[in-house]
Structure formats: C-alpha cells, structure tokens
Amino acid sequence: MSQEIRTGTGTERTVSGADGEDADEDAMVEVRDLRTYYEGDNLLGGTPVKAVDGVSFDIKRGETLGLVGESGCGKTTLGRTLVQLESATDGEIRFDGTDVTELSGADLKEWRRNAQMVFQDPESSLNDRMTVGEIVREPLDVHDWKTPRERRQRVRELLETVGLQREHYYRYPHQFSGGQRQRIGIARTLTLEPDFIVLDEPVSALDVSVQAEVINLLEDLQEEFGLTYLFIAHDLSVVRHICDRVAVMYLGNIMELGPTEELFADPANPYTHSLLSAIPEPDPTVDRDRITLHGTPPSPRHPPDGCPFATRCPARIRPEKYQGLDDELWTRLSTLREVLRERERTERTITDRLRELLGKEARFGTIDEIYDELFAGHELPSAVETALDEVADHVRENDEETALEILTEEFGSVCDGCNAEADAAPGDQVDPVEPDYHVVSETGHRSLCHRHGSGYREPDEVLDDRHR
Numbered sequence: 001m002s003q004e005i006r007t008g009t010g011t012e013r014t015v016s017g018a019d020g021e022d023a024d025e026d027a028m029v030e031v032r033d034l035r036t037y038y039e040g041d042n043l044l045g046g047t048p049v050k051a052v053d054g055v056s057f058d059i060k061r062g063e064t065l066g067l068v069g070e071s072g073c074g075k076t077t078l079g080r081t082l083v084q085l086e087s088a089t090d091g092e093i094r095f096d097g098t099d100v101t102e103l104s105g106a107d108l109k110e111w112r113r114n115a116q117m118v119f120q121d122p123e124s125s126l127n128d129r130m131t132v133g134e135i136v137r138e139p140l141d142v143h144d145w146k147t148p149r150e151r152r153q154r155v156r157e158l159l160e161t162v163g164l165q166r167e168h169y170y171r172y173p174h175q176f177s178g179g180q181r182q183r184i185g186i187a188r189t190l191t192l193e194p195d196f197i198v199l200d201e202p203v204s205a206l207d208v209s210v211q212a213e214v215i216n217l218l219e220d221l222q223e224e225f226g227l228t229y230l231f232i233a234h235d236l237s238v239v240r241h242i243c244d245r246v247a248v249m250y251l252g253n254i255m256e257l258g259p260t261e262e263l264f265a266d267p268a269n270p271y272t273h274s275l276l277s278a279i280p281e282p283d284p285t286v287d288r289d290r291i292t293l294h295g296t297p298p299s300p301r302h303p304p305d306g307c308p309f310a311t312r313c314p315a316r317i318r319p320e321k322y323q324g325l326d327d328e329l330w331t332r333l334s335t336l337r338e339v340l341r342e343r344e345r346t347e348r349t350i351t352d353r354l355r356e357l358l359g360k361e362a363r364f365g366t367i368d369e370i371y372d373e374l375f376a377g378h379e380l381p382s383a384v385e386t387a388l389d390e391v392a393d394h395v396r397e398n399d400e401e402t403a404l405e406i407l408t409e410e411f412g413s414v415c416d417g418c419n420a421e422a423d424a425a426p427g428d429q430v431d432p433v434e435p436d437y438h439v440v441s442e443t444g445h446r447s448l449c450h451r452h453g454s455g456y457r458e459p460d461e462v463l464d465d466r467h468r
C-alpha cells in the first residue's frame with residue numbers, strides 16, 4: 001500500500017510507515033510488501049491469481065502470530081511462501097536479516113532447516129508406506145545429519161518429546177489415531193531443530209477432545225525449544241487461546257493486526273468486526289446484532305480497485321450526496337453492484353449465447369427482474385432512479401462493464417478507489433486511491449481502512465448505528 005507517514009501525539013491516530021509496518025527490534029521474521037501470484041493456467045498465461053497481494057508484518061522471536069480469514073483468502077499460500085515451499089512473486093522475507101527469497105541451491109537447503117511447516121490433515125500428510133521412524137528421520141537423512149545410529153537415537157527421543165513411545169519407531173501411520181498422527185508430523189518438523197514453524201490449521205481435522213492435547217503440546221514445545229509460530233486457523237476461539245498477536249487476512253491483504261485480546265475486545269477494521277460478529281455471543285445480556293456480509297469475496301484474479309473489502313464492507317464510505325440515503329436502499333445498491341460484478345466475470349455458456357442470438361434474455365434473469373427483487377417498494381430519489389435507468393440500458397446490451405462504471409461513478413467513494421481530488425480531464429486514466437494502514441492504539445495495533453483517517457467516522461461508530 002502507499003507510503004505515507006504522519007506524526008501524531010496522544011490519542012490522535014497515526015499512519016504508520018511504508019506498508020504499515022515499522023521494523024521491530026525483536027523481529028525474527030520481517031515480511032515486506034510480499035506478493036505470491038499463481039500464474040494463469042492457459043498457454044497465453046491468463047490473469048494470475050493474486051493469492052498474497054502485498055503484505056507486510058513482523059513476527060517477533062518466541063511469539064505465536066495467528067493468521068485468520070475466510071477460506072481462500074491466502075493464508076496457506078502466505079505460510080508456504082514464508083517457509084519457501086512457494087516462491088514469492090515480489091517482496092522480501094528477512095529471517096534474522098537474510099532475505100530468503102534471494103536464496104537458492106545449497107544456501108536455501110541449509111536455511112530450510114530453520115523453518116518448517118505442520119500441515120492440516122494428518123491423514124494425508126504422512127506417507128503410509130513408511131514407518132514412523134523413517135518419516136521422522138527423513139529430514140535428518142536428507143541433511144546427512146551425523147551417523148545412522150545417532151539419527152535413530154534422535155528420532156526415538158523426539159517420539160518421546162511429542163508424547164509417543166520409543167517403540168512406535170517401527171509402526172506405520174495407519175496404526176495411529178488422528179491426534180497421534182499429528183504428533184508424528186510435529187516430531188518430524190522438530191528433527192532439524194527449527195526456530196520457526198508454520199502451523200497450518202494443525203488441529204482443525206482432529207476431534208475436539210484431542211484438539212486441546214495437541215494445542216498443549218505445541219505450547220510446551222514452544223517453551224522448551226524457544227520456537228516462533230505462525231498459527232493459521234479458522235477457529236477463532238483456538239486463536240484467542242494460543243496467539244500473542246493476530247493478523248486478519250482478506251483477499252490477499254492483511255486488514256488488521258494487533259495483540260490478541262485487544263483485537264478480539266476492540267476490533268478496528270470493519271472486516272474484523274464482521275468476522276467476530278459471526279461468533280455466538282456467550283453473554284445473553286449483550287445486545288449485539290450479527291453483521292451479515294453480502295455476496296462472496298471477489299475473485300483474487302480480479303480484486304476490486306481501492307480497498308479489497310470495499311465490495312462487501314458494511315461501513316463503506318458514501319459519497320457526500322448520499323450520506324442521508326436510507327440504509328436499506330444503500331445496501332441494495334451495493335448488492336446490485338455485486339450481482340453485476342459476478343455477472344461480468346461469469347463465462348457465458350453456449351445456451352446463454354444461443355438464447356441471446358434468438359433474442360431471448362440469457363443468464364440469471366433480466367435486469368427488470370433483478371430491479372424488482374431489489375428495489376420494489378423502495379422510494380427512489382430521482383438521482384438514484386436516473387442512474388439505475390442508465391445502468392439497466394447497458395445491462396440489457398450485456399455491457400456490464402459500463403454499467404458498473406456508472407454505478408461506481410454515482411455511488412462510489414474513496415473506498416472504491418475514486419479520487420475526488422484528482423485533477424484529471426474526463427477520460428484520463430487516474431490511479432485508484434488505495435487505503436493506508438493506520439495505527440489505532442499504542443500497542444502498534446494497525447488497520448487498513450479509510451475510516452480511521454481524519455474527516456470520517458470510525459468504523460465501530462458506523463457499525464453501531466447500522467447494526468445495533
């Protein structure tokens with residue numbers, strides 16, 4: 001994201017340095033503007049999937065940093081890139097000062113000892129044709145560690161360390177339960193004495209009764225060996241229990257990062273608010289409405305301009321002239337945008353094309369049906385009505401692109417990348433405005449949202465009004 005540094009005092013909110021992350025003295029891992037794109041799969045390349053799209057953060061030595069977000073937001077890709085199982089497209093990953101994206105050959109192999117990964121599914125991540133001993137010993141063999149006898153000895157000790165028995169050396173993975181298999185996977189990652197481990201949903205596939213045991217083991221090992229963890233998870237209660245800080249990811253970006261308790265008790269970003277509001281509230285006296293997010297996340301091949309969360313954000317900034325518009329109508333206008341975005345991205349089927357050629361309406365019903373569904377019974381101000389008429393004309397001609405441009409011009413704001421101050425002639429290409437990270441408390445807690453900037457109401461005030 002763009003670089004902007006302002007200074008602030010006291011409670012005034014400040015914007016942090018480049019990419020929102022200043023170097024931390026205790027940082028073991030420093031990630032800067034990291035991108036991992038998966039290239040398109042057709043011969044001409046196609047549009048890449050921007051799985052990780054410019055993230056910056058530090059991981060402190062000995063801490064557990066949680067990484068949460070909806071399925072497909074890029075958590076696994078980020079974890080895999082940190083341990084170099086995936087190559088970065090751009091950006092830096094510095095481990096104790098060395099940029100590991102620059103390493104190759106023997107240097108990379110040597111460095112890999114320091115950074116390991118535990119995978120989600122202990123059913124499929126262990127080779128069933130190898131004995132437990134062979135599985136755990138394999139990294140030692142690859143690195144030609146000491147003598148075969150010493151390797152066997154080390155593996156037996158490790159089995160004990162993770163709560164298994166020395167005698168399990170000659171057994172096969174299928175003879176073990178899910179929790180025990182995950183212990184085998186953990187023993188394997190420990191063989192080369194790494195400093196840093198990415199734990200990718202390490203307990204999600206396990207029975208609830210076993211989850212706590214494995215979590216306790218991970219905590220004990222961290223203390224015993226001084227490990228640093230990146231803990232990827234869906235389950236927010238596990239994250240709250242085990243993590244020191246949490247990063248919230250959406251569409252390849254980090255939306256918010258802060259100390260765990262602070263982030264759970266006082267989330268700053270509208271996306272974090274939405275994510276947390278999906279957790280059932282244990283205290284029945286707390287009056288809290290669930291924030292329903294509309295639509296699905298945009299495709300990481302075609303992220304929106306401006307803020308990555310803008311297309312679904314319940315606190316999106318409105319243009320001045322629509323400040324007073326009815327909330328329900330505003331939500332419906334956002335839904336229309338989503339419907340048209342999805343329509344634009346959907347390949348037309350042969351049947352659709354045939355229907356079009358025959359002069360029949362194709363795809364997901366007509367624009368009149370959509371308008372009926374969304375706006376029937378709503379009092380539309382004349383400016384809204386005029387814009388919607390124009391939009392409908394373009395949709396009837398299957399020109400969703402222009403229809404969307406009209407919607408953005410009329411209802412878009414800085415959140416959608418619109419630059420009201422740009423001094424450009426009509427038709428000129430203007431770069432979309434991107435949000436900056438704002439430091440929202442003295443702990444360095446930061447959030448990617450225009451609403452933290454001066455002149456706007458904070459996200460929680462707006463969400464309070466609209467959802468409570």
Ligand SMILES: Nc1ncnc2c1ncn2[C@@H]1O[C@H](COP(=O)(O)OP(=O)(O)OP(=O)(O)O)[C@@H](O)[C@H]1O
Binds near residue numbers: 070073
């Ligand atoms: N090898 C690949 N080739 C192309 N696209 C990929 C590849 N791996 C992941 N993706 C895409 O990258 C995006 C991010 O995926 P990723 O698995 O990192 O997300 P995630 O947050 O870990 O999801 P989940 O919680 O479901 O594991 C998704 O759109 C996914 O489809």
